Structures are given as structure tokens and as C-alpha cells.
Amino acid sequence: MSKGELxxxxxxxxxxxxxxxxxxxxxSMQDILDATGLEKGGVYRHFGSKxxxxxxxxxxxxxxxxxxxxxxxxxxxxxxEKLSHFVHRFVEVPxxxxxxxxxxxxxxxxDDGNPVLRRLARDGIKDWKARLCRIVMDxxxxxxxxxxxxxxxxxxxxIATLEGALMISRIEGNRYALEDxxxxxxxxxxxxxxxxxxxxxxxxxx
Amino acid sequence: MSKGELxxxxxxxxxxxxxxxxxxxxxSMQDILDATGLEKGGVYRHFGSKxxxxxxxxxxxxxxxxxxxxxxxxxxxxxxEKLSHFVHRFVEVPxxxxxxxxxxxxxxxxDDGNPVLRRLARDGIKDWKARLCRIVMDxxxxxxxxxxxxxxxxxxxxIATLEGALMISRIEGNRYALEDxxxxxxxxxxxxxxxxxxxxxxxxxx
Numbered sequence: 001m002s003k004g005e006l007x008x009x010x011x012x013x014x015x016x017x018x019x020x021x022x023x024x025x026x027x028s029m030q031d032i033l034d035a036t037g038l039e040k041g042g043v044y045r046h047f048g049s050k051x052x053x054x055x056x057x058x059x060x061x062x063x064x065x066x067x068x069x070x071x072x073x074x075x076x077x078x079x080x081e082k083l084s085h086f087v088h089r090f091v092e093v094p095x096x097x098x099x100x101x102x103x104x105x106x107x108x109x110x111d112d113g114n115p116v117l118r119r120l121a122r123d124g125i126k127d128w129k130a131r132l133c134r135i136v137m138d139x140x141x142x143x144x145x146x147x148x149x150x151x152x153x154x155x156x157x158x159i160a161t162l163e164g165a166l167m168i169s170r171i172e173g174n175r176y177a178l179e180d181x182x183x184x185x186x187x188x189x190x191x192x193x194x195x196x197x198x199x200x201x202x203x204x205x206x
Numbered sequence: 207m208s209k210g211e212l213x214x215x216x217x218x219x220x221x222x223x224x225x226x227x228x229x230x231x232x233x234s235m236q237d238i239l240d241a242t243g244l245e246k247g248g249v250y251r252h253f254g255s256k257x258x259x260x261x262x263x264x265x266x267x268x269x270x271x272x273x274x275x276x277x278x279x280x281x282x283x284x285x286x287e288k289l290s291h292f293v294h295r296f297v298e299v300p301x302x303x304x305x306x307x308x309x310x311x312x313x314x315x316x317d318d319g320n321p322v323l324r325r326l327a328r329d330g331i332k333d334w335k336a337r338l339c340r341i342v343m344d345x346x347x348x349x350x351x352x353x354x355x356x357x358x359x360x361x362x363x364x365i366a367t368l369e370g371a372l373m374i375s376r377i378e379g380n381r382y383a384l385e386d387x388x389x390x391x392x393x394x395x396x397x398x399x400x401x402x403x404x405x406x407x408x409x410x411x412x
Contacts, residue, residue, distance in 0.1 A: 021318035025232030099318055104370075107377040108314040112227035112305055122377050156386035160370030161363065164310075168366055171313040171328050180362040184394055191393055 008046040011036055016057040016064075020099035023109040024054050024117060055116055061102035062124050065095045070131070079139025080193055083132070083158065087185050090162045091178045100170050103128070104163045129155040136192075149192045161185055214252040217242055222263040222270075226305035229315040230260050230323060261322055267308035268330050271301045276337070285345025286399055289338070289364065293391045296368045297384045306376050309334070310369045335361040342398075355398045367391055 001009070014035045019027050029050055032043060047053040069089050076082045095101060103124045110117040132155035139145035165181035207215070220241045225233050235256055238249060253259040275295050282288045301307060309330045316323040338361035345351035371387035 023229055023231060023315065023319075025229060026319065100314070104373060105314055107373050108306070108311055109229065111373075111376045113229075113232065118377065125374055125377060150386070150389075152382065153386040153389055156371060156374060156383040157367065157390040160374055160383055160387050161367040161390075162370070163373060164366030164368070164370030165362060167310060167313050167317075167369060168331055168362060170317045171324065171331060176358065177362040177366055180356070180359040181366050183356075183359055184363040184367075187397055188390055188393060191397070 004046070007038075007042070011038070011043060011046060011053070012056045012060045015053055016061040016102075017098045019054050019057045020061050020097050020102050020105055022099075023105065024050075024114050025109075027054070051114065051116060054114070055120065058102060058106055058117060058120055061095075061097040062106075062120075064097055065102055066124075066128070068093050068096060079135050079142065079144050080189055082135050083139075083154070083189055084186065086132070086135075087158065087162065087182055087189075090166075091175075091182045101163060101166055104167065125159070128159060132158055139192075144194060145192050146194055154188075154192065157188060158185060210252070213244075213248070217244070217249060217252060217259070218262045218266045221259055222267040222308075223304045225260050225263045226267050226303050226308050226311055228305075229311065230256075230320050231315075233260070257320065257322060260320070261326065264308060264312055264323060264326055267301075267303040268312075268326075270303055271308055272330075272334070274299050274302060285341050285348065285350050286395055288341050289345075289360070289395055290392065292338070292341075293364065293368065293388055293395075296372075297381075297388045307369060307372055310373065331365070334365060338364055345398075350400060351398050352400055360394075360398065363394060364391060 011032070015027075015032050018031050018035055022031070027050075029040070029043065032053065033040060036043065043053070047056070069086065071089065073082055073086060076085045099105065103121060106117050107121040107125065110121055129152070133151040136145060136149065136151035136154045140147055140149065140151075161181045161184065162178075165177040168177035169175055217238070221233075221238050224237050224241055228237070233256075235246070235249065238259065239246060242249065249259070253262070275292065277295065279288055279292060282291045305311065309327060312323050313327040313331065316327055335358070339357040342351060342355065342357035342360045346353055346355065346357075367387045367390065368384075371383040374383035375381055
């Protein structure tokens with residue numbers, strides 16, 4: 001990586017928590033200059049505008065938080081176990097970029113605001129939902145999840161409940177909402193499971 | 207109401223959707239002047255600062271949205287029916303103040319931002335949760351909801367799931383997430399109900 005590329009990456013990494021905490025409008029280029037210790041020209045050499053930097057900062061924060069949330073998922077056996085592990089990770093592992101979930105922050109910040117960030121947030125939700133839907137569909141095909149379960153409903157409910165709980169937990173300054181969300185989502189996951197699946201598993205394996 | 211008080215109320219009503227859409231940092235006093243058609247002195251006669259106006263605008267937006275969401279709740283019979291009606295209202299009735307839920311917007315906006323707004327958002331969540339907890343407790347006392355159900359979990363889950371779903375629906379520009387949230391919450395409400403309660407109701411009434 002060239003020295004220029006290293007500087008670019010450093011600016012992104014240092015801008016990401018500022019945008020994530022303060023939002024697009026609440027973060028000025030001066031805040032970025034203060035955080036990086038660079039001159040104006042040093043930042044504008046790498047980013048044509050505040051929007052361009054905000055986009056890269058959001059991509060960086062989102063990719064970090066998705067990596068944390070889906071880490072090791074492919075090694076978990078079974079759809080219900082995968083979904084349960086995903087809930088567990090969300091509840092237990094804080095984001096590496098301070099300021100809460102970058103996807104929710106940007107979605108709320110940009111729903112009536114910056115259109116480029118809004119599109120990125122929408123794409124982020126879409127990708128996340130597609131991943132969860134795929135797990136549910138695999139579970140249906142594998143006979144583990146009931147056939148009449150709508151994958152989209154499960155994906156929407158998991159994301160909505162966890163993001164909403166994170167919002168409550170952050171504003172309350174405690175973890176109750178996240179833990180309550182986990183308990184409720186575990187009940188929902190038991191509801192979509194084929195009743196025989198769990199009981200029969202040892203027989204199939206045997 | 208005096209002419210001065212009327213002007214003050216009009217400023218609050220016109221500022222509320224601007225703050226709700228753009229957030230505290232994203233809304234300037236100039237935006238308020240443009241919306242109200244008033245001179246700077248005309249606004250500052252009623253509000254000492256942007257923060258003071260933002261606080262009143264948030265209170266106004268929150269009180270409107272809570273009224274919409276809990277309208278007619280006291281006339282609904284039974285705890286499960288009350289909770290179900292509340293979910294239904296949230297999903298079906300849009301906020302009267304444009305820009306999404308003022309409570310979630312302010313919670314996300316202020317969790318690393320303005321401390322006065324953060325406290326108001328925390329109080330708003332607290333009041334809302336207390337109301338839902340009360341309904342669950344009444345349901346437990348009345349033998350309608352299982353005794354081992356934690357009221358806090360139900361309040362947190364309802365608010366988290368609905369607010370998260372509203373966030374997804376707004377960024378996607380469709381209603382799927384809200385409708386999926388309703389389906390999942392109805393399943394959770396059935397889960398907390400005493401199984402005999404429903405079946406026995408006609409007998410008790412008879």
C-alpha cells in the first residue's frame with residue numbers, strides 16, 4: 001500500500017466514528033481535520049467532498065460491523081442455530097466503530113437527508129436481509145423450518161427487533177432491551193422450527 | 207390564547223417536522239425563519255436558543271405521535287387485545303408529524319449528541335415502556351397473561367420491533383417490514399397468553 005493510500009485509509013478510519021456519532025450534517029470538515037491532524041489540502045487530496053468522505057466512512061463502518069455480526073456464521077450447523085448465533089453476536093459484541101449501528105444511524109439520518117447515503121443504507125439493509133433470508137430458505141429446504149414460514153418476515157423481524165433494541169439500550173445506557181430482544185427472538189425461532197426436527201435429529205444422525 | 211402564545215405555538219408546530227426530518231444539527235435557525243416567514247427577532251422573542259425551540263418541537267412531536275399510537279386504548283377490553291390494538295395502530299397510522307418517529311429520530315440523533323434532547327428521548331421511552339408494562343401486569347393479575355412473563359421484556363420487544371420496522375420501512379419505501387413486525391408480534395402475544403384464558407372466556411362470561 002502506497003503512503004498516499006495509507007493516509008486515505010487512515011482518514012476513513014478516523015472519520016468513520018465521527019460520522020457515525022454525529023451524523024452527516026452534524027460532522028464538519030473541521031471535525032475531520034481536528035481528528036486527523038491534517039491540513040484541508042491533505043484531506044481534499046483524497047476526497048473531493050465531504051459527501052465522498054462520508055460515503056467511504058459509512059462503507060468502512062458498515063463492513064466492520066457486518067463482519068463482527070456474521071463472524072463464524074458459516075461454521076455453525078443448522079439454520080436455527082445460525083440465526084440464533086447471529087442474534088447472540090448482535091447482542092453480545094459491540095460495534096468496532098463507536099456510536100451505535102452505522103446502518104441504523106445512517107438510515108435514520110438519511111431517510112429525509114443525503115440521497116447517496118440513503119441509497120447505501122438501503123443497499124446495506126437489502127444485503128443483510130438477503131443473507132438472513134437465504135439461511136431461512138436453507139432451513140425450509142432442509143426440513144428444519146416450517147414450509148409456510150415467510151423468510152422475509154424472519155429477516156425483517158430479526159433486524160428490526162435487534163436494531164430497535166440497540167436504540168433503546170443506547171439511550172437507556174443499559175443492556176436490558178438487547179437481552180429482552182434476544183429472549184423474544186429465541187421464542188420466535190422456536191415457533192418457526194418444525195416440531196419433529198429437533199427430536200428426530202439424533203435418529204437421522206444415528 | 208394571546209396573540210403571542212398563538213405565534214409561539216405556530217413556531218413550534220412548524221419547527222417540529224423540520225427537526226424531526228433533519229435532526230438537531232441538520233436544522234438551522236435559518237430553516238425555521240424560512241418555514242415560519244418570521245424575522246430572527248420574532249423567533250428569539252419566544253425561544254432563547256435553538257436548543258429551547260428544539261426541546262419544545264420534540265415535546266410537541268412526541269405528544270402528537272403518542273396520542274395517535276395510544277388513541278382509544280383505554281376502551282379496549284383485555285390486556286392482549288390492548289397490546290394487539292397498540293401494534294395495529296403503530297403499523298397502520300402514520301405519525302402526524304412528518305419524518306418518522308420523533309422518539310427514534312431523537313434517540314438516534316442525540317445518543318451521542320445534545321444532552322437535553324437525549325434526556326427527553328430517554329424519558330419518552332421510559333413513559334412508553336411504563337404504559338405497556340402496566341397493561342402486561344394487568345393481564346397477569348387478571349389471569350390472561352402467564353405469570354412468569356416479564357412485563358419489561360414485552361414492553362422492550364414491542365417498542366424495539368416496531369421502531370426498527372419503521373426504520374426499515376422508511377428506508378425501503380414500502381410497508382413490508384411493518385407488516386412483518388405485526389405478524390411476529392402477534393405470535394409473541396399468543397405465546398404470553400394463558401392457554402385456557404381464551405377458551406374459558408365464554409364460560410366466565412356466560
